[in-house]
Amino acid sequence: MLVEMKGIVREFGVGDAKVVACDHLDLTVETGEFIAIVGDSGSGKSTLLQILGCLDSPDRGSYLFAGRNVDGFSDRELARIRNEEIGFVFQSFHLLGDRNALENVRLSLDYRRGDPPPDSAEDLLDRVGLSKRIHHLPSQLSGGERQRVAIARALIKSPRLLLCDEPTGNLDSTSSESLLDLLEELRTERRITVVLVSHDSAVADRSDRILTLVDGRWAS
Amino acid sequence: MSPATAISLTLTAIARHPMRAVLVSSTFAIGFASVLSIIATIEGGQRAIKHDLDALGTDLIACLNPIRVGPFPEIGEVEEGLRAIEAGDVRALAEMLGSEVDGVIPLSVDLVVTRRGGVAMTHTVLATEPAFGEVVRSGMLAGRFLEADDFTRSNSSEVVPAAIDEALARRFTDEPAKMVGERISTVRGGKAMEVEIIGVLNDPITLRKHLQLLDGTSKARTIAARRLEFLNLYLPFRPEVDRCAGVLVDARDSSDVEALVPRLKSFFSARAVGPYYHIQKLWVGQVLSMADRLGKVGHFLWIVDLLVVLVLVASISLLAVDESFAEVALRRAEGATVPEVVAPVLLEGIFLALAGLLPGWLLSVVILREGVQPVLVWEPYLPPLAIWGTPLLLVVTAFLAYLVPARRVARLQPAVVLSGHRD
Numbered sequence: 001m002l003v004e005m006k007g008i009v010r011e012f013g014v015g016d017a018k019v020v021a022c023d024h025l026d027l028t029v030e031t032g033e034f035i036a037i038v039g040d041s042g043s044g045k046s047t048l049l050q051i052l053g054c055l056d057s058p059d060r061g062s063y064l065f066a067g068r069n070v071d072g073f074s075d076r077e078l079a080r081i082r083n084e085e086i087g088f089v090f091q092s093f094h095l096l097g098d099r100n101a102l103e104n105v106r107l108s109l110d111y112r113r114g115d116p117p118p119d120s121a122e123d124l125l126d127r128v129g130l131s132k133r134i135h136h137l138p139s140q141l142s143g144g145e146r147q148r149v150a151i152a153r154a155l156i157k158s159p160r161l162l163l164c165d166e167p168t169g170n171l172d173s174t175s176s177e178s179l180l181d182l183l184e185e186l187r188t189e190r191r192i193t194v195v196l197v198s199h200d201s202a203v204a205d206r207s208d209r210i211l212t213l214v215d216g217r218w219a220s
Numbered sequence: 221m222s223p224a225t226a227i228s229l230t231l232t233a234i235a236r237h238p239m240r241a242v243l244v245s246s247t248f249a250i251g252f253a254s255v256l257s258i259i260a261t262i263e264g265g266q267r268a269i270k271h272d273l274d275a276l277g278t279d280l281i282a283c284l285n286p287i288r289v290g291p292f293p294e295i296g297e298v299e300e301g302l303r304a305i306e307a308g309d310v311r312a313l314a315e316m317l318g319s320e321v322d323g324v325i326p327l328s329v330d331l332v333v334t335r336r337g338g339v340a341m342t343h344t345v346l347a348t349e350p351a352f353g354e355v356v357r358s359g360m361l362a363g364r365f366l367e368a369d370d371f372t373r374s375n376s377s378e379v380v381p382a383a384i385d386e387a388l389a390r391r392f393t394d395e396p397a398k399m400v401g402e403r404i405s406t407v408r409g410g411k412a413m414e415v416e417i418i419g420v421l422n423d424p425i426t427l428r429k430h431l432q433l434l435d436g437t438s439k440a441r442t443i444a445a446r447r448l449e450f451l452n453l454y455l456p457f458r459p460e461v462d463r464c465a466g467v468l469v470d471a472r473d474s475s476d477v478e479a480l481v482p483r484l485k486s487f488f489s490a491r492a493v494g495p496y497y498h499i500q501k502l503w504v505g506q507v508l509s510m511a512d513r514l515g516k517v518g519h520f521l522w523i524v525d526l527l528v529v530l531v532l533v534a535s536i537s538l539l540a541v542d543e544s545f546a547e548v549a550l551r552r553a554e555g556a557t558v559p560e561v562v563a564p565v566l567l568e569g570i571f572l573a574l575a576g577l578l579p580g581w582l583l584s585v586v587i588l589r590e591g592v593q594p595v596l597v598w599e600p601y602l603p604p605l606a607i608w609g610t611p612l613l614l615v616v617t618a619f620l621a622y623l624v625p626a627r628r629v630a631r632l633q634p635a636v637v638l639s640g641h642r643d
């Protein structure tokens with residue numbers, strides 16, 4: 001089991017403005033699984049994904065990642081997990097605008113402590129079909145191409161867990177299809193566990209398991 | 221992250237924002253230049269004041285013979301059984317002090333009558349040694365002051381070399397400077413002698429300050445004019461002829477005077493000599509403490525200067541770091557620890573400050589050379605402490621200025637930024 005979450009609570013704000021984004025959520029993810037999380041806007045999907053990605057920590061509950069209790073981890077240990085074990089693909093790409101595709105893909109290598117990654121950035125860009133675009137700035141790439149750079153950036157860590165927050169949210173249906181094909185291929189090729197957030201049912205349908213969030217809780 | 225990575229990340233960040241880097245570095249450079257200029261101006265001024273005071277005789281201790289110059293209220297009577305200073309005492313004192321002092325200078329004061337053309341003048345003669353000429357700085361002198369050779373010459377020849385005060389020379393001629401090389405006849409101690417003028421001393425104000433102590437010793441002191449105008453002829457001191465009116469001990473520095481006085485006192489009392497000590501230090505202390513206070517104002521100024529640099533740089537860097545929040549958040553998401561995102565911020569400040577050092581130093585040289593020195597005349601001076609201390613202070617200022625943005629970076633929550641919940 002790669003992920004085991006129990007009773008995760010994450011709240012924002014105080015008093016009347018208080019929002020419970022995650023309300024006692026349990027979640028287990030097996031290695032190699034492809035899970036889709038769906039739900040209305042504001043239901044807590046992104047919040048849960050950030051907790052999964054060790055970018056945010058829950059107010060309550062426990063989170064075991066690959067058998068390790070993440071709650072007690074220091075900034076350094078969390079950074080290392082983010083650096084080597086978890087890849088993140090954001091809805092709005094989050095590429096550095098003044099750096100080309102290659103430099104964007106290499107970003108996490110600045111902070112890598114362990115062995116060098118198995119794939120080179122060039123190979124990965126080639127793998128996502130961007131071998132002719134490696135020196136392009138994000139502004140010179142299409143939406144689908146940018147998202148593929150973001151996927152290559154997540155893959156260079158050779159992560160065990162790939163988290164995608166609405167990766168197709170900014171793409172038309174054709175690009176979105178081909179991106180999902182790519183994810184599918186990579187997943188089988190590299191045995192990566194994928195948790196994907198989307199409110200597009202066509203996207204969710206390609207997963208092994210669909211989980212629905214309603215106001216921070218799982219819909220039964 | 222290795223230090224090399226941190227440095228390369230910092231340099232890349234600097235290279236990506238050249239305009240910002242130039243602005244920040246210029247702020248450091250200008251701040252550095254003005255701190256250096258303030259320190260160098262004030263320190264130079266203090267040194268100039270001290271040097272001028274020393275040149276005015278503040279480091280002089282005059283040991284005068286009341287017996288020779290006659291008792292008067294300021295000096296008082298010599299104690300019973302004590303004798304006057306003699307040339308032998310001067311020699312012994314010079315031997316004892318050796319190179320600890322700039323000079324031990326015997327002095328005799330006499331009244332003479334000099335005639336030239338139809339004019340006869342009564343005036344003072346100071347017989348002394350070349351060391352006395354220390355006070356006569358260039359610009360104050362046409363020709364030269366007494367030199368070692370003049371002493372042998374005055375021993376062997378009938379013609380005695382002498383320097384003359386401009387005020388005295390004016391009594392005989394309209395163009396005092398032209399008296400150099402001329403001979404005049406004078407009567408000293410009832411004996412006629414011929415004098416050859418080798419130098420003319422002007423700037424009576426400076427001289428008067430220096431020789432104030434002699435007013436009381438001059439036999440001509442009752443003549444009011446002589447107290448105000450310098451009407452002296454300076455002759456070589458000849459131990460076998462001249463009687464000591466006193467001895468001037470020229471200390472190395474005015475700060476040495478304090479320690480020298482008790483030694484002089486015990487030296488003379490051991491020899492049963494009873495001089496009156498005249499030490500020109502009190503008013504000097506006052507002037508020096510004024511200069512000191514000026515220096516403190518200077519410190520205040522450059523501290524304010526550094527604060528301005530701090531505030532300016534902190535605001536620029538704060539804006540800059542706000543712009544880079546998304547990048548920092550992304551780097552955190554990609555596995556950077558808090559220190560790994562903070563280090564490049566602080567390093568950037570330090571690098572830009574270091575980059576400002578050389579231009580700042582050059583700028584300060586220009587400011588001091590072209591702006592300060594021509595106006596104030598004195599030579600700017602940087603104490604050694606300031607030479608390595610100010611760059612260090614500047615780097616500390618840079619560090620402090622970048623601490624504010626660094627704190628913001630450290631506190632940044634990547635999840636909040638990346639999910640767009642910030643703003």
Ligand SMILES: Nc1ncnc2c1ncn2[C@@H]1O[C@H](COP(=O)(O)OP(=O)(O)OP(=O)(O)O)[C@@H](O)[C@H]1O
Nearest residue numbers: 012019021040041042043044045046047048636641
């Ligand atoms: N940092 C934050 N500060 C305050 N409130 C927050 C923060 N992050 C999330 N929330 C709130 O928590 C709730 C869940 O937000 P979340 O972003 O997880 O929703 P979501 O399901 O991803 O929605 P969307 O589909 O629109 O992306 C929302 O009401 C949101 O306003």
Ligand SMILES: [Mg+2]
Nearest residue numbers: 045046047165
């Ligand atoms: Mg969301």
